[in-house]
Amino acid sequence: MVHQFLIHSLPVSEEIDDLHGIACVVSDECHWTEWCYQNKCDLPCHLLQCEQVKPNGFCIVRHHLPFCTTAVELQRDAQVRARGGCISSLDCQETEWCMNEICEDACQQLDCSSQGERVCQVTNHHPICKPKVVDEIPDHLGEKHCTNSYQCEGSFICLDYQCKDPCQQDWIKKIKGPCYE
Secondary structure, eight states: OOOOEEETTSOOOHHHHHHTTOBOSSGGGSOTTOEEETTEEEOSGGGOOHHHHSTTOEEEEETTEEEEEOHHHHHHHHHHHHTTOOSSGGGSOTTEEEETTEEEETTTTOOGGGGSSEEEEEETTEEEEEEOOOOSOOGGGOTTBOSSGGGSOTTOEEETTEEEOGGGSHHHHHTTOGGGO
16 A cells, blocks of 8 residues: 655645645545635645644655654654554554554444444444345245345335335325325
């Protein structure tokens, strides 16, 4: 994995100058050394006073975000990465997070089964317990049956393992639902 960062004191390249100030919605639209701030690509380090935060501190940019660091910390980070370790979850695969300088399965520590029919899904390195979605139709039901409405065509919904027109259901007729407006 490539670990890119910019030390604030380094000269700015022409490539950055070409993107600096362009309109953006998210930081990924900017050069990796910039972030999207007030809908424009901007260098983030000028907003930090790293010298006041850490003795001998300076700003670096990682994954579009500014960080205050020191030469000693950068050397330590390089040693961790040389061993195959991580500094932040952004150094890991999407389904992993950085724990004690090691990329590991983000779902490993989360017990979703204790919350009923739930499974762990990882979004942006964070594990979340979500309801289990059954996409497969049990063999004993046959091809014309369903377990959820996503398996039905058009505006049909899955009721009692069958794709049915919701407008033909008594309960929708009683409430004068959307079919009868």
